[in-house]
Amino acid sequence: MEVSNIGDRLRRIACAARQILYGMTTYEWAQSAKRERAEVESLFVLISFGDLVGLPILPPYYTLRLLPFVVPMINRWKRSLLRERDWSDLTELIEGVD
Numbered sequence: 001m002e003v004s005n006i007g008d009r010l011r012r013i014a015c016a017a018r019q020i021l022y023g024m025t026t027y028e029w030a031q032s033a034k035r036e037r038a039e040v041e042s043l044f045v046l047i048s049f050g051d052l053v054g055l056p057i058l059p060p061y062y063t064l065r066l067l068p069f070v071v072p073m074i075n076r077w078k079r080s081l082l083r084e085r086d087w088s089d090l091t092e093l094i095e096g097v098d
Helices: 001-023 025-053 060-081 089-095
Strands: none
Touching: 001 025, 025 060
């Protein structure tokens, strides 16, 4: 019984060490990559389905071919597009501002 208890503690310590190492090294990079992907995804949906909000860019034929791939994200996209933003949200986009 004591051997499994020690093994369990070692596994928890190893897991905590991995999480700490991840947080110290790549967490910020991973969050930045997720944020960048969301921005690119939002821009793609805006270009292809901007006519839903009154900004037609692509002809409807091409958007209809893309519709099955974009349907799952349309509600989230419209909500994020119409979300009220603060000026402090844009400071990360300005070069040299920390």
